[in-house]
Amino acid sequence: MLSYILRRLLLVVPTLLGITLLVFFVMALSPGGTAADLMRGEAGMRPEERKARQEYLQKRYGLDKPLPAQYLRWLNSVSPVGMKESGTGFPSGWRIGLKTPDLGESFALHRPVGGLILERLPITLLLNLASLPLAYAIAIYTGIKAARHRGELVDVVSGTVLLALWSIPVIWAGVLLQGYLTNAEYLRWFPTTGLHDLQADAMTFLPSWGPRGFERGWLLDTLWHLVLPVACLSYGSIAFLSKISRGAILDTISSDYVRTARAKGVSERVVLYVHVFRNSLLPLITVLAHLLPALLAGSVVVETIFGLPGMGRLVVEAVNNRDRELVLSTTLVAGVLGLLSYLLADIGYAIADPRVSYE
Amino acid sequence: MSSQALQSPGFPPADASVADAPVADAMPRSFARQAFADTFGNWRARAGAMWIVVLAFLAVFAPFIASSHPYLAKVNGVWFSPLLEHLMPVDVVLVLVAVGALVLLPMRRLTWGQKAGLLLWGLALALPLVSWRVIYYRGWAPGKESVGPGFAYALLGLAALVDAVVLAWVPIRLRLSGKAKIVLVAVAAALTALLIRYPVDPPQTIVYERYRTLQQEGKVEWMLPAPVPFSPSDRLRDQPELRLTEPWWSAAANSPAREHRHWLGTEVNGADVLSRMIHASRIALAIGFISTGIAVVIGVVIGGIMGYFVGKVDILGMRLVEIFEAIPTLFLLITFVAFFGRNLYMMMAIIGLVSWTGHARFIRAEFLRLRNQDFVQAAIAGGLPLRSVLFRHMLPNGITPVLVAASFGVASAILAEATLSFLGLGLVDEPSWGQMLEQARTLGKFTWWIALFPGLAIFLTVFAYNLVGESFRDAIDPRIRKE
Numbered sequence: 052m053l054s055y056i057l058r059r060l061l062l063v064v065p066t067l068l069g070i071t072l073l074v075f076f077v078m079a080l081s082p083g084g085t086a087a088d089l090m091r092g093e094a095g096m097r098p099e100e101r102k103a104r105q106e107y108l109q110k111r112y113g114l115d116k117p118l119p120a121q122y123l124r125w126l127n128s129v130s131p132v133g134m135k136e137s138g139t140g141f142p143s144g145w146r147i148g149l150k151t152p153d154l155g156e157s158f159a160l161h162r163p164v165g166g167l168i169l170e171r172l173p174i175t176l177l178l179n180l181a182s183l184p185l186a187y188a189i190a191i192y193t194g195i196k197a198a199r200h201r202g203e204l205v206d207v208v209s210g211t212v213l214l215a216l217w218s219i220p221v222i223w224a225g226v227l228l229q230g231y232l233t234n235a236e237y238l239r240w241f242p243t244t245g246l247h248d249l250q251a252d253a254m255t256f257l258p259s260w261g262p263r264g265f266e267r268g269w270l271l272d273t274l275w276h277l278v279l280p281v282a283c284l285s286y287g288s289i290a291f292l293s294k295i296s297r298g299a300i301l302d303t304i305s306s307d308y309v310r311t312a313r314a315k316g317v318s319e320r321v322v323l324y325v326h327v328f329r330n331s332l333l334p335l336i337t338v339l340a341h342l343l344p345a346l347l348a349g350s351v352v353v354e355t356i357f358g359l360p361g362m363g364r365l366v367v368e369a370v371n372n373r374d375r376e377l378v379l380s381t382t383l384v385a386g387v388l389g390l391l392s393y394l395l396a397d398i399g400y401a402i403a404d405p406r407v408s409y410e
Numbered sequence: 411m412s413s414q415a416l417q418s419p420g421f422p423p424a425d426a427s428v429a430d431a432p433v434a435d436a437m438p439r440s441f442a443r444q445a446f447a448d449t450f451g452n453w454r455a456r457a458g459a460m461w462i463v464v465l466a467f468l469a470v471f472a473p474f475i476a477s478s479h480p481y482l483a484k485v486n487g488v489w490f491s492p493l494l495e496h497l498m499p500v501d502v503v504l505v506l507v508a509v510g511a512l513v514l515l516p517m518r519r520l521t522w523g524q525k526a527g528l529l530l531w532g533l534a535l536a537l538p539l540v541s542w543r544v545i546y547y548r549g550w551a552p553g554k555e556s557v558g559p560g561f562a563y564a565l566l567g568l569a570a571l572v573d574a575v576v577l578a579w580v581p582i583r584l585r586l587s588g589k590a591k592i593v594l595v596a597v598a599a600a601l602t603a604l605l606i607r608y609p610v611d612p613p614q615t616i617v618y619e620r621y622r623t624l625q626q627e628g629k630v631e632w633m634l635p636a637p638v639p640f641s642p643s644d645r646l647r648d649q650p651e652l653r654l655t656e657p658w659w660s661a662a663a664n665s666p667a668r669e670h671r672h673w674l675g676t677e678v679n680g681a682d683v684l685s686r687m688i689h690a691s692r693i694a695l696a697i698g699f700i701s702t703g704i705a706v707v708i709g710v711v712i713g714g715i716m717g718y719f720v721g722k723v724d725i726l727g728m729r730l731v732e733i734f735e736a737i738p739t740l741f742l743l744i745t746f747v748a749f750f751g752r753n754l755y756m757m758m759a760i761i762g763l764v765s766w767t768g769h770a771r772f773i774r775a776e777f778l779r780l781r782n783q784d785f786v787q788a789a790i791a792g793g794l795p796l797r798s799v800l801f802r803h804m805l806p807n808g809i810t811p812v813l814v815a816a817s818f819g820v821a822s823a824i825l826a827e828a829t830l831s832f833l834g835l836g837l838v839d840e841p842s843w844g845q846m847l848e849q850a851r852t853l854g855k856f857t858w859w860i861a862l863f864p865g866l867a868i869f870l871t872v873f874a875y876n877l878v879g880e881s882f883r884d885a886i887d888p889r890i891r892k893e
Contacts, residue, residue, distance in 0.1 A: 062729075065729050066729055066732045066733055066736060069729055069730065069732075069733035070733050070736060070737060073733055073734075073737070074737075074745065077745055077746055077749055078745075078749050081749035081750050211454060211877075214873070214876055214877065214880060215873055217876065218821070218869060218872040218873035218876050219869050220825055220828060220829070220865065220868050220869060220872065221829075222828060222829055222832040222844065222847055222865070222868075223847065223861075223865030223866075223868060223869055226847055226850050226851055226861045226865065227861055227862070227865065229856075230850070230856035230858060230861050231856075231858075234856050236856070237856075341735075344735070344736065344737070344738040344739070345738065347738045347741070348738040348739060348740035348741060349740075351740050351741070351744070351833070352740075352829060352832070352833070355833060355851075356851060366741065366744055367744070367833050367834075367835070369748075370744055370747065370748040370835055371834065371835075373748070378744070378745055378748050378749075379745070381741065382737060382741045382742065382744075382745045385737055385738050385741040386733075386736050386737035386738075386741070387736075389735070389736035389737055389738055390732075390736040393732070393735075393736060
């Protein structure tokens with residue numbers, strides 16, 4: 052098992068390199084290449100300023116070097132292992148070791164990209180981690196229900212409804228939910244945008260009874276703000292996972308050991324949730340790998356609609372500002388996260404399925 | 411239909427001596443026919459297919475359904491047809507292809523290959539005839555504004571070359587009968603004569619409010635307007651008070667919106683929402699089909715090579731697949747869109763370029779299964795070239811899972827375009843459902859008609875493709891068919 056995990060980890064390296072290569076060359080091969088977006092800010096400059104800036108950019112990105120060399124120096128600066136002194140042109144010595152990855156600086160916000168992402172990433176992760184367990188719990192329940200009543204009206208109708216749910220575009224659901232449920236004209240049940248109330252800083256952490264009656268406190272306020280975004284993010288995965296779990300449970304429910312368990316007189320509940328469910332987990336684990344990147348992408352839309360300052364909104368802002376470093380880095384981070392989820396799913400699979408030998 | 415489809419595998423095969431008899435229902439059907447019958451045997455898939463047909467109809471005839479230009483008008487005693495005068499080359503080509511397809515489809519004497527070939531040939535004939543004036547006099551080229559004239563003209567040259575090859579090669583390849591040849595030449599000559607006599611040459615400046623002004627001045631003696639009398643870019647410059655109005659049937663009794671039949675209201679700039687939605691179906695379908703086509707081609711080539719060669723090639727290929735799958739598609743799309751232009755063609759190419767991995771996986775799995783089978787070994791032993799082994803012998807036997815994936819792929823391509831447009835990273839001027847939804851988001855106040863209807867169109871289309879795709883998958887799934 053350990054050797055399998057180690058080999059799986061080693062296989063990550065070429066993929067990771069490939070991701071950096073892809074991201075870099077998308078940018079480098081675009082019309083105008085690396086320099087096009089950088090030179091945008093030069094329109095109103097005096098000649099000496101422009102010269103100084105160009106020299107700085109050339110030094111920073113090695114623009115006078117051929118593309119492969121540019122790629123290598125970019126790779127060196129973003130990787131945690133590499134040659135030190137990477138900020139100024141090509142390194143003079145070959146001192147290789149651990150260093151802090153340098154993702155560059157945002158041109159629009161004039162801040163280091165690494166810090167920006169670290170600031171925004173937790174919100175995206177919070178959204179995703181809140182919606183995943185929710186989606187799994189609901190999906191497993193509906194999946195079991197549908198599988199038990201297979202072929203009956205409930206199953207057929209729920210199948211179609213789930214497919215419809217899966218087909219509802221997040222952009223539509225988000226706009227409608229926001230329009231109808233946060234609007235004084237219709238129902239004002241939830242806050243329109245943001246992660247906290249304006250007065251959230253003055254709130255106590257937990258709900259309490261204050262002089263003005265019930266105060267919801269910071270925690271409840273945040274949860275209240277999260278309801279609609281999490282709902283938007285999870286309904287698609289609920290539908291998708293329900294289909295998967297229905298199929299998985301149908302595959303196991305007709306197997307011999309389930310019949311044996313029933314024949315022994317084990318209660319239907321135990322049969323379903325212990326015998327059947329545990330053995331239908333594998334497909335649910337496998338799709339986790341595909342689900343996480345999809346959720347990350349979904350959070351771009353959800354964060355944009357509900358004004359949450361997460362990584363998804365960061366990337367949209369970055370594209371609108373033509374902020375090159377920021378776009379590259381967010382895509383890189385998203386790719387690394389996606390890769391990690393693949394790794395996680397593979398290892399989880401190896402743990403959950405003792406039948407498969409990986410030697 | 412469904413009961414028949416269920417029975418037919420159990421039917422005894424028809425008498426083999428009647429070899430010349432046309433394929434009747436009593437014969438055991440081919441796999442493709444059976445799968446087709448099973449797919450559309452349930453009402454859900456049929457409903458989905460119906461919506462796609464409606465959408466295709468709207469897309470092809472959009473300028474005839476929603477246009478500010480009336481079909482026919484009589485002004486100062488002169489009859490003229492503004493709608494026909496304003497048709498763009500692409501409108502004419504679409505209508506010609508649709509009519510051609512409708513005429514060819516029921517012809518039983520032609521094989522499917524011949525039908526497709528004839529349609530392709532007609533397209534190759536019509537394209538230059540329809541577009542040469544716009545290209546020659548106005549210097550139009552695909553995507554000239556965003557990718558630069560050099561690339562655009564190179565693309566145009568390439569297109570011309572392909573067109574010439576198709577024109578010359580398809581008639582030789584088709585092996586038509588003598589009578590069919592005569593009919594073909596006659597139709598082609600008639601089409602050419604018609605398009606030369608009435609060239610497609612839309613005016614460069616379009617004044618949409620012209621007809622409304624003329625009508626107000628009482629100069630119009632007779633007029634036959636289009637069913638939805640607003641063009642998608644008709645921003646009602648003569649009626650600024652009608653910007654952002656509700657649908658007329660829900661507006662208050664005394665509001666100006668009551669007098670003008672904007673069935674689904676107007677958007678920020680004053681354009682009619684229904685008209686923009688009808689025209690947007692064109693972009694949705696085009697993006698769906700073309701980018702999925704690109705994805706399938708890339709996926710089939712890479713997946714086929716992986717599955718056929720196994721070993722090192724396979725490991726390398728799977729890493730490539732993993733790279734593209736690890737980066738969330740939307741992030742990849744956003745990155746591409748950020749650095750490349752934002753026009754329709756680029757969008758199709760980009761969406762195709764990021765969504766081929768699923769197809770590659772399917773084809774790889776199929777080819778891994780097929781490569782050891784006797785007929786493939788025989789083809790290799792027979793000394794056939796690799797191209798022939800891969801694409802003539804293996805591909806037809808392994809394409810079905812990809813077709814299923816493709817119908818889901820069309821849905822996700824449409825969704826991808828809508829999402830990009832929604833984020834403000836999509837097309838700028840052309841109407842698109844996602845872009846209309848974006849208006850609903852950025853407006854500051856909730857305008858339910860802009861939020862509801864375009865989103866509904868996206869949903870119905872995506873749902874329709876998913877319904878068909880799911881039914882198709884169930885139809886070819888051996889585990890389900892067995893039961």
